[in-house]
Amino acid sequence: xxxxxxxxxxxxxxxxDFGVETVALLESNGRILAEEVLADRDFPPFDRxxxxxxxxxxxxxxxxxxxxxxxxxxxxGMGQQQxxxxxxxxxxxxxxxxxxxxxxxxMYEHVTIADGYATLxxxxxxxxxxxxxxxxxxxxxxxxxxxxxxxxxxxxxxASVGKSEVQVRKMPKVCVVSTGNELVAVAETPLPxxxxxxxxxSLCAALQKEKIEAFSxxxxxxxxxxxxELDHLLKTYDVVLLSGGVSKGKFDFIPEVMESLxxxxxxxxxxxxxxxxxxxxIQPELKTVVFSFPGNPVSTFANYHVYFLPWxxxxxxxxxxxxxxxxxxxxxxxxxxTRFVQVSTENKKGVLWASPVRENGSGDLTSLALSxxxxxxxxxxxxxxxxxxxPYIST
Amino acid sequence: xxxxxxxxxxxxxxxxDFGVETVALLESNGRILAEEVLADRDFPPFDRxxxxxxxxxxxxxxxxxxxxxxxxxxxxGMGQQQxxxxxxxxxxxxxxxxxxxxxxxxMYEHVTIADGYATLxxxxxxxxxxxxxxxxxxxxxxxxxxxxxxxxxxxxxxASVGKSEVQVRKMPKVCVVSTGNELVAVAETPLPxxxxxxxxxSLCAALQKEKIEAFSxxxxxxxxxxxxELDHLLKTYDVVLLSGGVSKGKFDFIPEVMESLxxxxxxxxxxxxxxxxxxxxIQPELKTVVFSFPGNPVSTFANYHVYFLPWxxxxxxxxxxxxxxxxxxxxxxxxxxTRFVQVSTENKKGVLWASPVRENGSGDLTSLALSxxxxxxxxxxxxxxxxxxxPYIST
Numbered sequence: 161x162x163x164x165x166x167x168x169x170x171x172x173x174x175x176x177d178f179g180v181e182t183v184a185l186l187e188s189n190g191r192i193l194a195e196e197v198l199a200d201r202d203f204p205p206f207d208r209x210x211x212x213x214x215x216x217x218x219x220x221x222x223x224x225x226x227x228x229x230x231x232x233x234x235x236x237g238m239g240q241q242q243x244x245x246x247x248x249x250x251x252x253x254x255x256x257x258x259x260x261x262x263x264x265x266x267m268y269e270h271v272t273i274a275d276g277y278a279t280l281x282x283x284x285x286x287x288x289x290x291x292x293x294x295x296x297x298x299x300x301x302x303x304x305x306x307x308x309x310x311x312x313x314x315x316x317x318x319a320s321v322g323k324s325e326v327q328v329r330k331m332p333k334v335c336v337v338s339t340g341n342e343l344v345a346v347a348e349t350p351l352p353x354x355x356x357x358x359x360x361x362s363l364c365a366a367l368q369k370e371k372i373e374a375f376s377x378x379x380x381x382x383x384x385x386x387x388x389e390l391d392h393l394l395k396t397y398d399v400v401l402l403s404g405g406v407s408k409g410k411f412d413f414i415p416e417v418m419e420s421l422x423x424x425x426x427x428x429x430x431x432x433x434x435x436x437x438x439x440x441x442i443q444p445e446l447k448t449v450v451f452s453f454p455g456n457p458v459s460t461f462a463n464y465h466v467y468f469l470p471w472x473x474x475x476x477x478x479x480x481x482x483x484x485x486x487x488x489x490x491x492x493x494x495x496x497x498t499r500f501v502q503v504s505t506e507n508k509k510g511v512l513w514a515s516p517v518r519e520n521g522s523g524d525l526t527s528l529a530l531s532x533x534x535x536x537x538x539x540x541x542x543x544x545x546x547x548x549x550x551p552y553i554s555t
Numbered sequence: 556x557x558x559x560x561x562x563x564x565x566x567x568x569x570x571x572d573f574g575v576e577t578v579a580l581l582e583s584n585g586r587i588l589a590e591e592v593l594a595d596r597d598f599p600p601f602d603r604x605x606x607x608x609x610x611x612x613x614x615x616x617x618x619x620x621x622x623x624x625x626x627x628x629x630x631x632g633m634g635q636q637q638x639x640x641x642x643x644x645x646x647x648x649x650x651x652x653x654x655x656x657x658x659x660x661x662m663y664e665h666v667t668i669a670d671g672y673a674t675l676x677x678x679x680x681x682x683x684x685x686x687x688x689x690x691x692x693x694x695x696x697x698x699x700x701x702x703x704x705x706x707x708x709x710x711x712x713x714a715s716v717g718k719s720e721v722q723v724r725k726m727p728k729v730c731v732v733s734t735g736n737e738l739v740a741v742a743e744t745p746l747p748x749x750x751x752x753x754x755x756x757s758l759c760a761a762l763q764k765e766k767i768e769a770f771s772x773x774x775x776x777x778x779x780x781x782x783x784e785l786d787h788l789l790k791t792y793d794v795v796l797l798s799g800g801v802s803k804g805k806f807d808f809i810p811e812v813m814e815s816l817x818x819x820x821x822x823x824x825x826x827x828x829x830x831x832x833x834x835x836x837i838q839p840e841l842k843t844v845v846f847s848f849p850g851n852p853v854s855t856f857a858n859y860h861v862y863f864l865p866w867x868x869x870x871x872x873x874x875x876x877x878x879x880x881x882x883x884x885x886x887x888x889x890x891x892x893t894r895f896v897q898v899s900t901e902n903k904k905g906v907l908w909a910s911p912v913r914e915n916g917s918g919d920l921t922s923l924a925l926s927x928x929x930x931x932x933x934x935x936x937x938x939x940x941x942x943x944x945x946p947y948i949s950t
Contacts, residue, residue, distance in 0.1 A: 185741060189760040203921060206747060210851075210916070212804035235804065237736025237776070239748050253804035255737050255850065257748050296919040303921050312764070313923035313950065316757030316852055320750065320920055324742040341632025342650050346580060347719040352601060353634050353652050355715065362711030365584040369707070381632070409607035409630065409648035455650065456605075457711055486905040510881040510907050510944055521605070524691045525715055526598060526698050528708035549905050555708065 164466075164498040164538065167430040167438070171467045174426065174442050174449055175475040178330040178398060185318055188310045190371045191328040192476045197304040200321045202294035206240070207258040211289040214271060214278045215262035217246035218286035226280045230273070234259050249278050258290055265289035307477045329476050332398035334374040336363045337390075339405040339414070340455060341381045358525060359403040359453075359460045366464055370472060374401075381405070383413045391421055394448045401468065404455030414452050415439055423450055431496040431539075434459040434521075440467070457525040462500045462534055465553050485514040485552040487535065487544055495539040502531035505552065514552060531555065559861075559893040559933065562825040562833070566862045569821065569837050569844055570870040573725040573793060580713055583705045585766045586723040587871045592699040595716045597689035601635070602653040606684040609666060609673045610657035612641035613681035621675045625668070629654050644673050653685055660684035702872045724871050727793035729769040731758045732785075734800040734809065735850060736776045753920060754798040754848075754855045761859055765867060769796075776800070778808045786816055789843045796863065799850030809847050810834055818845055826891040826934075829916075830854040835862070852920040857895045857929055860948050880909040880947040882930065882939055890934040897926035900947065909947060926950070 162170070180194040209215065216228060228249035234241040236255030243250050243261040250259045258265065264286055271278045297303065303317050310318070310328070318326055338360040344350050345357060360376045367374045375397070379386050386405075393400050405414040415428060423441045430438050438459075439452035451468055453460040470480045485505055493499045503514035514535050519527035533554040537544055544550065557565070575589040604610065611623055623644035629636040631650030638645050638656040645654045653660065659681055666673045692698065698712050705713070705723070713721055733755040739745050740752060755771045762769045770792070774781050781800075788795055800809040810823060818836040825833050833854075834847035846863055848855040865875045880900055888894045898909035909930050914922035928949040932939055939945065 185756060186759055186763070189763050199921075203919075205745070205750065212807070235736065235776070237738070237749065239746075253807075255735060255799075291916060296915045297921050301921075304924060308924070311950075312757045312761035313856065313920075313926075315760035316753040316856070316920055317924055319741045319753035319756040320852075322741055322744070322751060324740075340650060341630065343632070345719075346714045346717055349717070350600070351634075354632065355600065356717060358711040358714035361580060361714040362707045364581055365710035366707035368581070368584050381630070404650075412607070412648075461708065461711070483902050484905050507878050507907065510879050512902065512905050512907065520691045521686060524598075525711055526594075526692050526696075529699060529703070529712055531708075555706075 161429045161431050161496075162427050163431045163496065164536070167427055167432075167440070168467065168470070170426050171440055171471050172474050175471055176332075176398070176447055176449075178332050178475065180327050181330045182325050182327050185315065185324050185326055188318070188326040188328050189312070189315055191310050191331075192478055193304055193306060193308045193310055193314070193326065194329045195327040196302055196306050197318060197321060197323065199297045199299055199301045199303055202298050203296040203320070204291050204293055207293050208291040209234070209252040209254055209256045209258055209265045209289065210291045211265055211267035212253050213251070213265055213267035213289070214249040215243065215252045215259050215265050216249045216284075217243060217261050218264045219246045221264065221284055221286060228278045230276050230278055263287055263290070309478060331370065331372045332472070332475065333396070334367055334372050334399045334401060335393050335397040336360045336367070336374045336376040337393065337400060337402045338376075338378045339381060339386070339402065343378060359455065359457055362457070362461060363401055363403065363464060370469075381413070383417060386413055387417045387420060390417060394421060394423065394443050394446055394450075398448060400448060400450045401464070402450065402452040403460045405452065418450060418452075423448070432498045432500065434500065435463045435466075436497070438463050438467070458502070458519070458521075458528060461528055461555065465534065465555050466500060466536070481554065483552045483554065484549045485512040485535065487548045487550045488513045488515040488546055490543055490545050491516070491537060492543040493537045493539045497539055499537040499539075500534040500553070501537060502527055503533060503535050503552070504531050505533060512552070514550070556824040556826050557822050558826045558891065559931070562822055562827075562835070563862065563865070565821050566835055566866050567869050570866055571727075571793070571842055571844075573727050573870065575722055576725045577720050577722050580710065580719050580721055583713070583721040583723050584707070584710055586705050586726075587873055588699055588701060588703045588705055588709070588721065589724045590722040591697055591701050592713060592716060592718065594692045594694055594696045594698055597693050598691040598715070599686050599688060602688050603686040604629075604647040604649055604651045604653055604660045604684065605686045606660055606662035607648050608646070608660055608662035608684070609644040610638065610647045610654050610660050611644045611679075612638060612656050613659045614641045616659065616679055616681060623673045625671050625673055658682060658685070704873060726765065726767045727867070727870065728791070729762055729767050729794045729796060730788050730792040731755045731762070731769045731771040732788065732795060732797045733771075733773045734776060734781070734797060738773060754850065754852055757852070757856060758796055758798065758859060765864075776808070778812060781808055782812045782815060785812055789816060789818065789838050789841055789845075793843060795843060795845045796859070797845065797847040798855045800847065813845060813847075818843070827893045827895065829895065830858045830861075831892070833858050833862070853897070853914070853916075853923060856923055856950065860929065860950050861895060861931070876949070878947045878949065879944045880907040880930065882943045882945045883908045883910040883941055885938055885940050886911070886932060887938040888932045888934045892934055894932040895929040895948070896932060897922055898928060898930050898947070899926050900928060907947070909945070923950075
């Protein structure tokens with residue numbers, strides 16, 4: 161039995177690059193950018209009026225002029241206009257190109273307009289209310305580095321440089337397999353000794369958050385059919401997530417079946433609670449990774465977040481979030497097991513406090529809805545005390 | 556011109572209930588639950604073995620027995636077995652019903668098995684390794700209250716009580732409208748005085764995070780056609796989000812057109828930066844809400860998060876997140892404008908610090924990718940200093 165840190169390091173040793181694909185702009189939301197995105201022009205692309213008002217040549221200000229004949233109008237979407245005389249002005253709308261020979265914008269609130277003339281109500285400053293060409297970024301600047309996570313702000317930037325299609329990292333093809341003869345479909349009414357299949361659905365929902373639409377299948381506890389199905393799944397998917405079938409029971413064939421399918425065990429059993437019987441392996445020829453989680457709901461949920469997500473993020477070359485929170489409880493964590501304790505966090509005056517939630521062991525599915533993550537408590541002689549900083553894994 | 560707090564309160568005065576709909580279980584991920592979800596049986600539904608091993612009657616322990624004839628096997632998915640003699644045991648697998656007359660489970664690691672007999676290697680405690688029927692929750696307990704946000708843990712719970720279909724709150728039908736003659740489609744190459752349409756796409760991407768698939772349309776600056784289109788959109792959608800067309804320019808018809816379509820202005824112009832020209836209105840007969848954001852990218856993005864999201868959450872009867880962070884900068888915010896400052900937050904030893912990002916005004920789209928939210932700084936005489944707690948709006 162290895163400890164948590166060894167298990168974690170071992171999982172991260174088997175990450176892979178799943179390649180690149182091109183998707184429509186809005187479909188890239190939530191995905192990982194696979195290309196470097198450059199400014200295809202200056203931003204803004206021209207000297208842009210930032211107020212509705214008039215544009216003048218600042219020479220007029222130097223000469224103390226206060227009244228300007230209105231020569232014309234420049235609105236957003238018009239080509240550049242020209243100011244022909246510094247005694248004149250051109251009305252400009254927000255977003256318009258500042259006219260040729262003009263260099264200062266004065267908003268309507270600061271002028272009066274009458275009889276084709278604009279009169280200043282207060283002093284103006286040369287260059288004011290102009291968003292100067294290239295002042296945000298110049299042509300060729302890196303706007304988004306490779307491996308950025310794409311969100312609404314990035315979608316705006318991609319749109320502005322013409323990326324109607326975006327190169328993103330391919331997500332791994334994931335299959336979620338539940339095992340156990342006691343499980344029935346959600347829509348069925350279970351007999352007294354049966355329960356509904358919930359872990360696989362919970363995993364599929366978690367994978368959706370990562371923009372992975374997983375295939376999900378249930379296998380009965382029959383060695384021959386499990387072997388046949390897994391053989392096919394290993395060849396079809398990049399990742400197989402199993403729930404159940406890895407403890408020491410007579411029907412827990414998975415480790416044995418895996419070995420017969422040339423899946424090499426990297427480890428089995430980790431000194432942790434929940435999730436001790438976690439089995440992790442790799443089919444090196446197919447490069448298929450197998451996470452076999454214990455069947456208890458809390459175990460599966462914890463292991464997914466503790467091991468699978470970091471594996472996914474590392475495979476995508478994005479940062480694995482490392483968060484610390486302040487423990488709002490006391491707990492003795494005896495060697496050798498690392499504890500993943502369900503907590504509910506609260507931001508109190510900028511400080512993240514984590515309180516353990518009431519729970520009844522790793523079979524207690526209902527406690528998961530009360531928590532927003534796990535804190536990771538490595539075993540030690542001294543009890544964990546209120547106020548200590550502890551690592552936190554968000555769920 | 557009203558201030559931010561007045562504008563915010565006014566927006567929240569016009570929230571609506573958009574009803575309820577039934578969706579398939581996995582499609583409810585990220586949605587708001589519209590029904591109370593009760594335990595349809597005890598959890599666990601039977602006394603459940605939590606280890607692989609043997610089940611015995613604790614009477615045997617009282618009498619000092621250490622060696623048990625193996626009578627049979629109980630695995631997960633089998634009906635309840637019966638222990639016929641307290642000198643005997645039944646092998647049990649994790650998840651199995653504890654056999655009738657048995658009340659204690661001893662894991663394989665603590666017994667040796669030979670010749671059809673199991674011999675204890677260490678003392679056992681009456682009742683151990685059994686997850687007692689109803690010990691998590693009893694039949695009829697509320698597992699998920701109405702208006703919970705559904706995530707992977709809730710999906711697991713819904714599955715476990717047989718909800719293959721789930722009643723969720725209907726999301727409003729949202730239309731995103733961009734205006735401005737300077738805008739061209741993302742796939743087009745803009746002329747020097749044109750720019751690509753980015754705000755609408757950014758809003759659509761933000762709405763996707765709320766599980767709203769918005770309809771998006773671009774309108775040229777032509778009063779008659781804007782009026783015709785808006786008339787149709789107001790009748791078809793619950794919410795119209797506009798970007799552009801509300802400042803004081805000659806082509807900013809929106810406020811006028813809105814009034815002609817019986818959309819009542821609730822307010823126009825807010826003492827805030829960015830986003831001062833924000834226009835908000837309601838068509839009371841149609842109950843259509845109109846958020847008309849200024850066209851600058853940062854203004855639209857800020858106003859969406861500052862006003863629209865709280866409006867949406869209040870309409871859904873879910874909590875509006877209130878977060879405070881510690882300011883890592885200094886800034887003077889002169890009356891009368893409230894500032895929404897783009898920041899990047901970092902968790903340092905459990906404390907959330909917010910540093911302002913480099914930005915070049917409300918036209919600077921590129922700065923949005925560097926920030927993860929806005930801090931809200933109300934105007935005051937004293938400068939904001941490093942270490943102060945300030946409200947934070949995540950983006």
